[in-house]
Amino acid sequence: MGVTILQQFPTENRTGPDTIExxxxxxxxxxxxxxGNFLVDCETYTSVPQLGHQRTVHVLHNSxxxxxxxxxxxxxxxxxxxxxxxxxxxxMMKMSSFYTSKKQTKAESKGPRFEIGDFCVKLGTxxxxxxxxxxxxxxxxxxxxxxxxxxxxxxxFLQGFLGFSVPSTPPTYLQxxxxxxxxxxxxxxxxxxxxxxxxxxxxxxVRT
Amino acid sequence: xxxxxxxxxxQNYIIIMSAAxxxxxxxxxxxxxCNIIPNQEYLLQGSVLDQYVEVLLHRLRGLCDNVDxxxxxxxxxxxxxxxRAQGSGAAPMVLPLRVRRALDSPESPWQLRYVGQQELxxxxxxxxxxxxxxxxxSSTIVEFLTELGCRMDFEYIARGYMFRKGRMKITVxxxxxxxxxxxxxxxxxxxxxxxxxxxxxxxxxTGQDAIAEDMRIFAExxxxxxxxxxxxxxxxxxxx
Amino acid sequence: xxxxxxxxxxxxxxxxxxxxxxxxVFESLSSGLRTEHGEEGKENKFILELQDLLTxxxxxxxDVEGAVSSLTTPPGPFSLGNSTHLSQETTQERQQxxxxxxxxxxxxxxxxxxxxxxxxxxxxxxxxxxxxxxxTKRRKTQTSNHNVPPEVIENLITSIDRLFSDVAIxxxxxxxxxxxxxxxxxxVLKAMIxxxxxxxxxxxVKAHSESNDLWTESRYKVFRKVTExxxxxxxxxxxxxxxxxxxxxxxxWFHSYITLFSAPCKRCGxxxxxxxxxxxxxxxxxxxxxxxxx
Numbered sequence: 001m002g003v004t005i006l007q008q009f010p011t012e013n014r015t016g017p018d019t020i021e022x023x024x025x026x027x028x029x030x031x032x033x034x035x036g037n038f039l040v041d042c043e044t045y046t047s048v049p050q051l052g053h054q055r056t057v058h059v060l061h062n063s064x065x066x067x068x069x070x071x072x073x074x075x076x077x078x079x080x081x082x083x084x085x086x087x088x089x090x091x092m093m094k095m096s097s098f099y100t101s102k103k104q105t106k107a108e109s110k111g112p113r114f115e116i117g118d119f120c121v122k123l124g125t126x127x128x129x130x131x132x133x134x135x136x137x138x139x140x141x142x143x144x145x146x147x148x149x150x151x152x153x154x155x156x157f158l159q160g161f162l163g164f165s166v167p168s169t170p171p172t173y174l175q176x177x178x179x180x181x182x183x184x185x186x187x188x189x190x191x192x193x194x195x196x197x198x199x200x201x202x203x204x205x206v207r208t
Numbered sequence: 209x210x211x212x213x214x215x216x217x218x219q220n221y222i223i224i225m226s227a228a229x230x231x232x233x234x235x236x237x238x239x240x241x242c243n244i245i246p247n248q249e250y251l252l253q254g255s256v257l258d259q260y261v262e263v264l265l266h267r268l269r270g271l272c273d274n275v276d277x278x279x280x281x282x283x284x285x286x287x288x289x290x291x292r293a294q295g296s297g298a299a300p301m302v303l304p305l306r307v308r309r310a311l312d313s314p315e316s317p318w319q320l321r322y323v324g325q326q327e328l329x330x331x332x333x334x335x336x337x338x339x340x341x342x343x344x345x346s347s348t349i350v351e352f353l354t355e356l357g358c359r360m361d362f363e364y365i366a367r368g369y370m371f372r373k374g375r376m377k378i379t380v381x382x383x384x385x386x387x388x389x390x391x392x393x394x395x396x397x398x399x400x401x402x403x404x405x406x407x408x409x410x411x412x413x414t415g416q417d418a419i420a421e422d423m424r425i426f427a428e429x430x431x432x433x434x435x436x437x438x439x440x441x442x443x444x445x446x447x448x
Numbered sequence: 449x450x451x452x453x454x455x456x457x458x459x460x461x462x463x464x465x466x467x468x469x470x471x472x473v474f475e476s477l478s479s480g481l482r483t484e485h486g487e488e489g490k491e492n493k494f495i496l497e498l499q500d501l502l503t504x505x506x507x508x509x510x511d512v513e514g515a516v517s518s519l520t521t522p523p524g525p526f527s528l529g530n531s532t533h534l535s536q537e538t539t540q541e542r543q544q545x546x547x548x549x550x551x552x553x554x555x556x557x558x559x560x561x562x563x564x565x566x567x568x569x570x571x572x573x574x575x576x577x578x579x580x581x582x583x584t585k586r587r588k589t590q591t592s593n594h595n596v597p598p599e600v601i602e603n604l605i606t607s608i609d610r611l612f613s614d615v616a617i618x619x620x621x622x623x624x625x626x627x628x629x630x631x632x633x634x635x636v637l638k639a640m641i642x643x644x645x646x647x648x649x650x651x652x653v654k655a656h657s658e659s660n661d662l663w664t665e666s667r668y669k670v671f672r673k674v675t676e677x678x679x680x681x682x683x684x685x686x687x688x689x690x691x692x693x694x695x696x697x698x699x700x701w702f703h704s705y706i707t708l709f710s711a712p713c714k715r716c717g718x719x720x721x722x723x724x725x726x727x728x729x730x731x732x733x734x735x736x737x738x739x740x741x742x
Contacts (some may be wrong), residue, residue, distance in 0.1 A: 001657070031723075045234075050293035051357045061233075075355050082352045084320060085343035087245070089236050091322055094341070097301050098291055098357070117723030120669050137648040143655050143668040143709075146635050153719040160720070181635065 002142035003182045005154050005174075006190040008161075009135040010165055016125050016132050020111055023123050023137065026161045032116035039063045040124070041108045044196050045092065045099035057099055059092060060188050064068045070188040104129040107195040109136050118142050119157060126198050133198040137162060138187075148178035246411040249323070249340035250420050252427050252436040261380065264406070264433045265369060266380060271429060272371040279369040282381075282405045283312040287350065288368060289358040305358060307349055311365070317344040326441065333417070334424035336438045340411060365397055368404065376423060379407045406434050454740040459515035468509040473501045531627065562687060567689050598625040604646065604692055605629060606723060608699050615699070615705060630660060631699075634706050637671060638663045639678065645692035649697060673727040673739065674705060684731055701702040715741035 009020045028034075045057045058072045069088040073080045092099070109124030122138040139158055144150040155207055158166045168179065173189050234377040238246050256264050269279060296303040324339035352358075367382030382404050384397040408427060410419050427436035464671040476497060485493045532656040598621075605627065609617040619629040626645065632638045640662050642650040653675040665672050681701050687694040712719050713726040714735040726736035 041233075047357065048293065051291075055356065057356070071352070071356055073352055078355070080348055080352045080355055082346055082348050084345040086236060087341050087343040088246070088320075088345075090240075090247070091320075091343070094322055095291070095303060098293055098302050098303065118670050119723060140264060141709075143670050144636075146657070148710075149636065152712070153709055153725055156719045157723070 001180070001184055002140050002144050003147045003150055003154065004138060004140040004187045004190070005158065006171060006187070006194055007137045007139070007158060007162065007166065008194065009137050009162060011135055016135065018036060019135050020123050020125060023135075023161070024112060024114075027114050027116065027123075030116060030161060032114040032121060034112050035115045035120075036113050037063075037111065038122050038124070039049075039108065039110045039111040040191050041106065042192060043101055044105045045095075045101045047099055050099070051098060057092075058189060058192055059089070062184070062188065062191075064187075065184050068184070070185060072188065072192055076126055080187070083185060107199060109138075109191065109195075126194075128195070128199050133201060136191075136194055145182050146179065146183055147174050151178065230349055243413045243415065246413050247339055248412055248414050248416070249336075249338050250410045250412065250423060251336040251338065251415075252334075252408040252423055253336075253439045254406045254434045255401075256380070256406055256434045257403045260433065261404045264404075264430070265380060266371075267433055268371045268380070269432065271426075272373045272378065274372055279371055281312075281367075281369050282310060282379075283367045284365070285309050285311050285363065285386075286361040287352050288361045290361055291356065291358045293357075305353060307345075307353065309347070318347050318349050319343070320345045333420060334438075335420045337420070342411060363435055364400070373426060374422070375410050375412070375419065376426060377407075377409050378408075379405075379406050381407075383430040406430075406436065408436050455515065455519050456611050459519055461510065461511065462512045462515045466505065466512050469501070469505050469508050473498070473505060476501060550688055560667065563688050598627075601625070601627055601643060601646060604695060608696065611696075611699065612703050615703060628662065631702070633703065636706055637674065646695065647686065648682045648695060651675065651682055653678055666697065670708070670727060673724060674708070677728055678702065681731060701731060701734060702731060704729045704736075707736065711736040713738045713741050 002205070009019065009023065014022070024034075040060065040062045042060045045059065047055045053076065055076070056074045058074065059147070060070045060072070062068075062070065067086055068088055069084050071082045071084070071088065073082070094207055105128070107128045109122075109126050111123045111125050114121040114123075120138075120140040120142060120143060122140075124136040124138065126133040126136055137179065138159075139154060141150050141154055141157070144153075147170065155166060155168070169175065171190055173193050177186065243284065265279065272279075285308070287307045289305045289307065291305065293301050304323060306321045306323060308321065310316045320343050322339075322341040326336050326338040361376060363386050365384040365386060366381040367384065371378040371380075383400045385400055386397070408423055410423065412419055429434060474690055481490055481494055488560075516668060531546075531549055534542070534549060537543055537545065602619075605617060605619055608613070614634045616630050616632040619627045621627050627643050629641050629643070630638060631641060635656065637653055638656055640650075640652045640654070640660060641648055642662060650662065652662055653671045655671060658666055665675060681698060685694045685698045685701070708727070709725055711726060713721065714730075714737055716738065718738075719725055721738040721740055724738070726738050726741075728737045728739055728742045729735065730737065730742070
């Protein structure tokens, strides 16, 4: 598990599949090989009024860690991450009278997964309750575990195939954690941050 | 390119192969449909006085599978939480949750467990049957549950030995009151009683009632050292 | 060497003279009063004779002591570790082994000696292009660098450990007396370094999350490249004359990988080339370069 940067890619006037096609061509031209597909999904549950002030639990799955369920509890003042076995989903069903999910909020990022050198690149199509919302590019540099050490290197890589749409600063979630050890839950936090933006956005053609 | 999915249940993995990464919920419902998730706990309980525990351990050592390696010892801290809310009807809704961590191996993952009400069912059934969801979790679990709205009801320390016999798990443990948290683990704790708690349990998928019969036979072999029985918690609750 | 033998001869001669004179003392003592002493004051004469003989012995003893002190102490027996037990082998066909082993150790020592002389001569003729200069004050002859007591290696390791604050070293000795150390370079990487005496025998560079096994290479391309370069540097820094300095220079060079992911290439100014960061560090300046840019 190495440092991962999540990055929106503007679709401009292209459709989702066209954009994925374009990026796939570019990354393959650089020498990448496709290694399967990936999927990150997120379901959000909110507490029932009887439980007092409102809290939300985001439950996320990442195909990169298939045996783990990640949950992020948002109390309004702080967020608490939790990693568990796959059976946590079963427990969430048991909790259905305390925490309920709204079906329209199910967010997903799904698409091809490439490997190139020590990098892993994932081109994700974002859907929120099956509506296309945009394109997310995930780049992981596997050998390095401290974001501050390899941010410049990763920025160079991102610019190499995304062009100049790459911002010069790291994602907001990472900015306070540049010196810390990177763990899978950090990737989950970045996805959640992006999903929250897409849920609020009106639809196709999101720009950064 | 086929993808392989793992669902971890207890010490086993359920492996599901699919052509593309389906959602985790899909693979979970597939596993549920196949009835391979052990979500039922079969349980018998009893107790033995401190002065006879050595004899029982000796007997168990002879009966159980892990003969050569000896019994596995454990030293766990268990916290019992419950999520409560006034339901729409008159009855309050309660979701009990237990958190357990190994004090003797701090690197191991913590354990989160939901234990349901014991099933009423047949009076002649040899063991208690109750639903159970058991999973490993990260150490943020206590804060997570607290912020989720759970309240901690009680906590204790259990120290003892674990034996295996086929699918059955036998634990012989001493229960201690929580001491001052500032002292080192193992110090400043006070035993709750003059006896050891003995539990015989199996975690199995729904409907595998044959295991209950095996458990009854095994419990029979431990008599009269220890009397393993179905404990009716409701009745205990009324007594106090 | 010849002087040594002369000294040894002298000392042996002195011992011989001492022995014969001591014998004379006892001879005269055992025969007691003789006719040569005459009748008058024979006791006095006898005592005087003994006194003369004893003075002679005393002088001889002083000579022996003088000769012995000017001798150089011979090197001790080889410390062969467990292989010493070969000398007690009872099987016929294996009895040869011990002799051969000792011989081969003698040969290695000889080779080292000759190479030291060769190194000396080469150093005085400065036609070599390498920047290494053999400082004369560090010229300390060691008996060998593959067969040293464990304490010496231990001292070396602890001194390296103290040298860099961001290198954490843990050592284990699966094959006594040769240690295997694990050097963690900050949060960047770790290296497994196997020693043979004071020589670095093998290096593997891996990520922190990987196993400490010495024989499997890293699953990451970047660390495989760094491993390769470490092997090159290990050979480059190797010096039969100053093994300690060789290890020290290697560690110094190795320490420069602390910037493996963060420093751009000195030549092209970029971080990446063929999807790898600059994996080469200049041996003298320690500047980062891509494999293709150096």
